[in-house]
Amino acid sequence: MTTLINKLYNDEAGFIVSAELVLVATIGVLGMIVGLSEVAFNVNQELEDVGSAFGSVNQNYHYNGTSGLKGGIAGSCFNDEWDYGDDACDVSCDVAPTPESY
Numbered sequence: 001m002t003t004l005i006n007k008l009y010n011d012e013a014g015f016i017v018s019a020e021l022v023l024v025a026t027i028g029v030l031g032m033i034v035g036l037s038e039v040a041f042n043v044n045q046e047l048e049d050v051g052s053a054f055g056s057v058n059q060n061y062h063y064n065g066t067s068g069l070k071g072g073i074a075g076s077c078f079n080d081e082w083d084y085g086d087d088a089c090d091v092s093c094d095v096a097p098t099p100e101s102y
Helices: 002-010 015-055
Strands: 061-063 076-078
Touching: none
Parallel strands: none
Antiparallel strands: 061 076
């Protein structure tokens, strides 16, 4: 039994395999980091597209008034004006906004 333990203790044949596994694992982790950052960027872009789609919905309405012999009522209308952030490509993860950009 002691000879088996001494053989296992002195065996260095698995060192290269361990170093290769560390190298492959490091490359895999770096690839996952790059891939996940691209996924995060693309999720932000898609969410911005959804927000732009909601912002571009036409919210105008108008109805005419009525009038008769004994009375009348005025119509009404609403016009949605452009707001900051309604356009596409307003969200940027790279540059912090400055007070001059508002």
